[in-house]
Amino acid sequence: MPETIIRKVREQRNYTQEFVAKQMGISQNAYSKIENGYTQLTVRHIKDLSKILEVSIMELLRDDFEIHRPNNIQKESVNKENLLMSLDKISDKINSKHPQKHDFYPIVMSLLQTIDTTVDNIH
Template sequence: MPETIIRKVREQRNYTQDFVAKQMGISQNAYSKIENGYTQLTVKHIKELSKILEVSLMELLRDDFEIHKPNHIHTESINKDNLLMAINQIADKLNEKHPQKHDFYPIVMSLLQTVDTTVDNIH
């Protein structure tokens, strides 16, 4: 859980809960609730903690959102129609979800924007 990672990194930096809480502009009690999983982390919390603890966003999220290298990478060329079909299937799945109920929605949208930019740069 991100809370465990946050606590671990904070302790490695020898930061107190009070120090991190003050940096975030919240009480030590409110910060403690974040570390203990009583307060749900928001994107804003993760961004603030990333800066304060001097670690990447992905490092803080690695338990819940770990990207694994595939066992087998297709090296053969795929055609445009198959790629578009796969993208449309992903879009359909995303459209079935309610964005306000998923913390990782902004991350998924960011990944899709990166893919979009990458495709724009393909000649």
């Protein structure tokens, strides 16, 4: 996640949150929210951070995570009712979580959008 990379680079440079925030023209509290993922990064934030931290924009936006193939992929066919029940259970779990407190929330949402698009293309 970009927030994690931003924090790592800032710490490598021995910059405080206060220093970076001042350079960006925002409060330390506002900057802390960026690093903790409570404030969504804007293009302006990325440009400023790239300049302040002396790293490329691409370095700040790179993904350090991999999605691994699950070990227990079901190989037999699944009927529609079982699939819908499983999706309901997953939906309930997701809805019970606070999205800003989980790093993987955007990944889960992206996967669900991919599933939605795939289902739309099934005949």
